[in-house]
Structures are given as structure tokens and as C-alpha cells.
Amino acid sequence: MRYRQFKAPLASLLAVAGFGALGGSLRYAIGLLINGPAATLVVNLVGSFCLALITYWLGPMSDLPDWAITGLGTGLIGAFTTFSTFSLDSLHLLTRSMWLGLAYMMVSLAGGFLLAGLGYLTAQHMKGGHHYD
Amino acid sequence: MIEFGMVAGGAAVGAVARYVLTQVGRMYQNRLPWATFGINISGSFVIGLLAGLQLPQLLGLLLMTGFCGGYTTFSTYNTELVILLRDRQIVAALTYFFGSVVSGLIAVSLGLCLGNYL
Numbered sequence: 001m002r003y004r005q006f007k008a009p010l011a012s013l014l015a016v017a018g019f020g021a022l023g024g025s026l027r028y029a030i031g032l033l034i035n036g037p038a039a040t041l042v043v044n045l046v047g048s049f050c051l052a053l054i055t056y057w058l059g060p061m062s063d064l065p066d067w068a069i070t071g072l073g074t075g076l077i078g079a080f081t082t083f084s085t086f087s088l089d090s091l092h093l094l095t096r097s098m099w100l101g102l103a104y105m106m107v108s109l110a111g112g113f114l115l116a117g118l119g120y121l122t123a124q125h126m127k128g129g130h131h132y133d
Numbered sequence: 134m135i136e137f138g139m140v141a142g143g144a145a146v147g148a149v150a151r152y153v154l155t156q157v158g159r160m161y162q163n164r165l166p167w168a169t170f171g172i173n174i175s176g177s178f179v180i181g182l183l184a185g186l187q188l189p190q191l192l193g194l195l196l197m198t199g200f201c202g203g204y205t206t207f208s209t210y211n212t213e214l215v216i217l218l219r220d221r222q223i224v225a226a227l228t229y230f231f232g233s234v235v236s237g238l239i240a241v242s243l244g245l246c247l248g249n250y251l
Contacts, residue, residue, distance in 0.1 A: 008156045013153075016148050024144020025141045028136070051211075074209075077208050083205035083210060084204070087177035091238060105234065109230075112211040
């Protein structure tokens with residue numbers, strides 16, 4: 001079953017920590033600007049697009065070292081977006097109003113998926129490939 | 134300013150924990166991204182638990198906004214879904230999609246109940 005070696009180089013660990021701190025702080029700052037679950041929604045939608053772009057365009061196309069791509073993707077965007085707050089906000093909204101909760105979940109999930117898909121297609125387009133399938 | 138320090142510190146630790154667990158997950162060949170699934174569900178449980186405990190503001194920023202927020206990830210979840218669909222893994226994609234959402238809600242509810250009880 002085991003087929004690959006465990007790899008977590010120190011440079012990547014440090015980059016994930018540093019960029020993760022930045023991503024979390026940016027999420028907190030947006031939470032100060034926008035009230036309530038709308039902040040998490042905005043953060044999660046923007047981040048879903050950015051991660052696909054970083055992973056499938058910046059990663060393969062730039063000369064940036066692996067640790068920098070890991071720092072930006074896993075660290076910055078990974079820590080910027082959040083699933084735990086999404087779950088907690090969904091539960092709070094569902095208990096307040098089932099329809100409001102369902103609407104919040106639908107917009108987050110459909111929007112996040114579509115924006116990640118759009119980020120992926122944009123990455124393929126900018127790479128000049130035609131792998132649209 | 135101290136508020137940002139709390140969030141940043143928690144998020145750094147959370148992101149590193151997620152990175153290490155994801156790298157452990159990569160050692161095994163799996164159709165489903167189990168590492169991200171486990172991270173998001175355990176993080177949902179913990180944030181529910183902490184919400185139930187009614188922590189003081191700074192501790193809440195460190196552990197909930199910082200750690201849980203940095204540990205769990207919504208962007209990786211969606212990017213993994215896109216890749217599962219690209220690879221025509223329809224059943225795996227639907228399982229992962231609904232499994233994460235439903236388990237996340239159950240986990241956060243259980244955490245909240247436990248936190249309220251404690």
C-alpha cells in the first residue's frame with residue numbers, strides 16, 4: 001500500500017508557517033471589514049480561484065522554487081480559506097433559518113467549485129494548452 | 134495588533150499541521166483525498182467544541198480563527214473536486230463532495246454539544 005516516501009523539507013515547512021500566518025491574518029482582516037458569514041464566503045470563493053491558479057499555472061510555469069509554491073498554495077491560500085468556519089457558520093445559519101443556511105451552503109459550495117474550475121481552466125489557457133476536458 | 138498576532142500564530146501552526154498530514158496522506162495511493170477530508174472534519178469538530186466553551190476573545194482568535202481556520206481549508210477541497218471530475222471520477226467526486234459537507238456539519242454539531250456540556 002505504501003508507495004511514496006514522506007517528504008516535508010524544512011524550507012517548505014517554514015514557508016507554510018510564514019505564509020500561513022499571513023493567510024490567516026488576511027482572513028481576519030476581511031472579517032473586520034465585512035460582517036458575519038459573508039466574510040468567510042468571500043474569502044472561500046476568492047481563495048478557491050487563486051489556489052487552482054497557483055497550483056496549475058504558477059507552479060508549472062514559473063521558475064519559483066518548490067518551497068515558494070508550497071508556501072503560496074498550501075500556506076497562504078490554504079490558511080486564507082477555511083472549512084471549519086464554513087461548517088460552524090452553516091450550522092448557526094441552519095438553526096436560525098433552514099433556508100438561509102441552505103442558501104449560504106449552496107452559494108459557498110457551488111461558487112467555490114465553479115471558481116476553482118474557472119481557475120483551473122484559466123491556468124490551462126495561460127499555459128497555452130488546450131486541455132479543456 | 135495583538136489580535137493579529139494571535140490569529141497569525143494559530144494559523145501558522147494550523148497550516149503546518151495540515152501540510153504535514155497532507156504529506157503523510159501522499160504516501161498512500163488513494164482515490165479520495167482522505168488527508169484533506171480528515172483535516173476538515175477534525176477541524177470542524179474542534180471549532181464546534183471551542184465555540185461551545187465560550188473562550189475569552191484572544192484565546193478564541195488564537196485557537197478558532199487562527200488554528201482551526203489555518204488548519205482546515207476550503208480552497209484545497211474545491212480544487213481536489215475539480216481534479217476528481219477532470220479525471221472522470223464521478224462517484225469519488227460526489228462521495229467527497231457530500232461526505233465532507235455532511236460530516237463537517239455533524240462534526241461541528243457534536244463538538245458544539247460537547248463544548249456546551251463541558
